[in-house]
Amino acid sequence: MATPFSHLAVPLALAVALDPDTVPPGLLALAMICAVLPDVDALGLWLGVPYDHPFGHRGFTHSLPFAAALAGAGALLAPALGADPLTAFGVLLVSTASHGLIDAMTNGGLGIALFSPFSHRRYFLPWRVIEVSPFRPSALFSRLGLRVLRSELRWVWAPCGMLALVGWAVRELLGR
Template sequence: MPTVFTHAAIPLALWCASDRGRVSTPLLAAGVVAAMLPDADVLAFALHIPYADSFGHRGASHSLLFAALLALLAALLHARLRAGAVQAAAFVGLSALSHPLLDAFTSGGLGVALWWPWSGERLFAPWRPIRVSPFAGQFFSARGLATVFSELRWVWLPLAAAVVGWKLIQRAPATPRTP
């Protein structure tokens, strides 16, 4: 898995790319929580649920169904998120879905159960450049630092470039300038 900080990168990038005020602070917070929430399944280790179990790490909480349920919850709570129902569902749903997709691009683990409950198969992306993050006890180590650099290279810098590019395109004049 990428670090918990990097899972917040997708909703933060969407917020940065949007027009000022388009994504409310409560909606941004909900998106960040939705992007990080699937990793709450690490509690399964404390409950002695095997990693490969449907409710183990990277199991059900890393599925399309889980992201859809969070999107539905956001739609229901849209007024509290200071957004329309569709905007709340889309923002939170995409934020939640970004988590298993980022995990699928990591170099370790068992893959993500993206299609749970229809399939228990664990999936990886065909290209896996992001170093898998060590668990908490080893986070502040050489391996943890290598993970952070990997995430900067493969997640944060491309997202920052995409946001800057998007902002430049949005500010481009609608009509060509005359010489």
């Protein structure tokens, strides 16, 4: 898994790329929650749910169908958040789905059940370039943790920063 910090990079980049009128603060906050929410399945490890179980870590909550369902539920809140429902669905879908895709680029674990509940097969992307994060938060402040954060800066934050910058530049060139 990647660190929770890096899962926040995608909704933050979307908000900058699309502009604050399109992604108001309430929608951004919900997108940030959706981006880290899939790791709620890690609690199952402490409750005795085996890692490789369909509801184990990197199982159903990391899947694309889960992302679509969560985005659909979140889009219902769009009017209260000051956002267009279709835009909210798209931002929440990308934010949630990015969690599993980022984790599928790590160099550890059993893979991601991207199509659960339809298939429990676990996948990695062909590019496994992100150092897998330790489970213990205190380990982030170790030599391993610094290596993980450096990897995430390169493979998550830098591309998301470029996406944000390009989106912002296009908006500026087009005059919104």
